Amino acid sequence: AQRRQALLGLLYAPLVAQEILHGLKEGLAAAPMDFRLLVDDHTATEDLLLDSSTGIQPLDAAPSAQPAFDLRVVAAERRVEIAGRAFRLEAALTTAYERAVIDAAGWGPGLIGLLLTALLAATTYLLAAGRARAQALADAMTEDLRRLTLDQQAMLDADVIAIAKLRGRRIVWKNRALEQLFGYGADEMLGLPVRELYVDEDTFAALGRNAYPVLSRGGHYRSQLQMRRKDGSLVWIDLNGVALPGERDVDTTLWMMADITQSKAHEARVERAAFHDALTGLPNRVLLADRLRQAMAVAQRQSQKMAVAYLDLDGFKAINDAHGHDAGDEVLKAVAQRLSSGIRGSDTAARLGGDEFVVLLTPLPAVADSRPACERLLREILAPVRLSSGVTVQVGSSFGVAHYPLDGVDPEVLMSRADQTMFESKRAGRCRIRWLNGALPPEELDLSALRRTAEELAAEAAEADG
Known part of the structure; x- marks a missing residue:
């Protein structure tokens, strides 16, 4: 569950930021304001998430890379929480508008500050609206991911392609199709050395010599060979293997197998008819x-x-x-x-x-x-x-x-x-x-x-x- 949440975070973070930025710009299009949103995680450095002038920033962008808000004459800030995480929203009158207002009425900074506070409150409201839109998008994507997971599970359990995960050339995971293909009972193949599925020792050793160097380089290995079912009968298999580099054990591989016995028999008949x-x-x-x-x-x-x-x-x-x-x-x-x-x-x-x-x-x-x-x-x-x-x-x-x-x-x-x-x-x-x-x-x-x-x-x- 934690890995899935982390994956969702990686997927949704740019989309959520985009929705928030869109909501803020849409609501403040006519306002003479600059704003920026920062991650307020109480660390020595604050990560700038988005800026009204340049848009979404990398998570490690330094706030000092933008014009300092603390040098503005009229500025304000408000802390908000989105999805359980603290952020700080800063807003300031644009420098051009500051100059125009101060030149026109030097006595008005207090009034302007009041105006800015009102604008900041409106900005916070718009930020909440953007957050709601982003949450709706995230919910939709979560549902899509759930459906994708169900689709993947259905494909793994399909009867057409047999799939086995090997570690040290022993089966550590398999789908139902593998058991049906080789005639084994439920979970009877877990821990089974795959040598039991090969016709002889020479075939087993030859595939190991040919396949695993290819897999260790990140390649795919494919071959067609006869293998042995539990009852001793032979079956032609189209074998496709790939290494799983994300696993802790370097010799973990994934193999997909399809029964091509009928197609091989047809090929033999066609070849015999031709010759x-x-x-x-x-x-x-x-x-x-x-x-x-x-x-x-x-x-x-x-x-x-x-x-x-x-x-x-x-x-x-x-x-x-x-x-x-x-x-x-x-x-x-x-x-x-x-x-x-x-x-x-x-x-x-x-x-x-x-x-x-x-x-x-x-x-x-x-x-x-x-x-x-x-x-x-x-x-x-x-x-x-x-x-x-x-x-x-x-x-x-x-x-x-x-x-x-x-x-x-x-x-x-x-x-x-x-x-x-x-x-x-x-x-x-x-x-x-x-x-x-x-x-x-x-x-x-x-x-x-x-x-x-x-x-x-x-x-x-x-x-x-x-």
């Missing part, structure tokens, strides 16, 4: 180009090899025509799954569109290391596919393989050479793999013997079901 094939979930052409550039850069730094395998399905159109596009989609999904399962974590399988796929094999210690990988993938593709309709079908594939750096050091050149080699493989008889090897003749592998006729597939399926 992945909608049907198979494999990386699309855009992501493949980025992965290829990265793989070539790594191979160059580490003096290693890498391979681009361009492949096209054999017999896919016949399945589409005979069984419909839904059946074709099932085949494409099955091939994508087999490619993804048959490569390493450092490799990439991508769908370019239609029945065309690309596999990046990286890194490779030697060019020859691409051969067993490609053969394994083709054998997986040649395995029969059981459709949801119960029909069993089979597709083959023709591979064209180019190597970095033997067959190209530019991504587009490498892709183009692999594409051209795939068409050469298809023209040679399908279900083949053709490897480029720099200046040496290409190598080929023919797996067409693994193709089955429709009758053979049906018989094998019947035997498997039997």
Whole structure:
């Protein structure tokens, strides 16, 4: 309460003085008087609050800075009390009016003093009127401040933004939204070390290293990270922190947190749609180009090899025509799954569109290391596919393989050479793999013997079901 009164005093003092000055000037506009208002606090120095000629003064202005009233021929003073504080109101005839009156009638100082006393009484009345206007203004501002306090409290208790005050990275104050965000009961988080809210020790330590130097310089720190709720589930948080320099403890900070889990999930969906094939979930052409550039850069730094395998399905159109596009989609999904399962974590399988796929094999210690990988993938593709309709079908594939750096050091050149080699493989008889090897003749592998006729597939399926 005392701090609030002090704050109100700082806010209202200039306004109160302004209202008083306005009231005095308004009432004495035609009077030949000078006046001034001083703080009468019985100290060695008196603070001049306002002066009729210069207006409101700083609280530490010395009365001697103005023409001395005690040198006036006709002057008077009166003590008044405003809001429990003593002030002294001094008034005097202006020096010009004094001169005029004395020159006109040297016997009249007594009468003039009587007139001045009357004017001073009127001035005191006007001062009271100014005080009333100032008090009304102060009451209105007090009500505004009360409403502002209620608004601030409502914002602090809102469910949208979670707020925590930390001291030594422990929670010493929180709002209800923080408890709801992290799944804790009422006041259960008071005194809680915030380490409990982080996914792991490394994340907790990293935020401390990054955030607190910024906060100590008076800056704001903002980050987005996953944090842990009481039940162990993870939630994405937009975290914003600021130091509280007015606190006794230098490590007191205020943090605001918003749940952005849904927006992060939406971002992930949008990003996946932009960089992945909608049907198979494999990386699309855009992501493949980025992965290829990265793989070539790594191979160059580490003096290693890498391979681009361009492949096209054999017999896919016949399945589409005979069984419909839904059946074709099932085949494409099955091939994508087999490619993804048959490569390493450092490799990439991508769908370019239609029945065309690309596999990046990286890194490779030697060019020859691409051969067993490609053969394994083709054998997986040649395995029969059981459709949801119960029909069993089979597709083959023709591979064209180019190597970095033997067959190209530019991504587009490498892709183009692999594409051209795939068409050469298809023209040679399908279900083949053709490897480029720099200046040496290409190598080929023919797996067409693994193709089955429709009758053979049906018989094998019947035997498997039997």
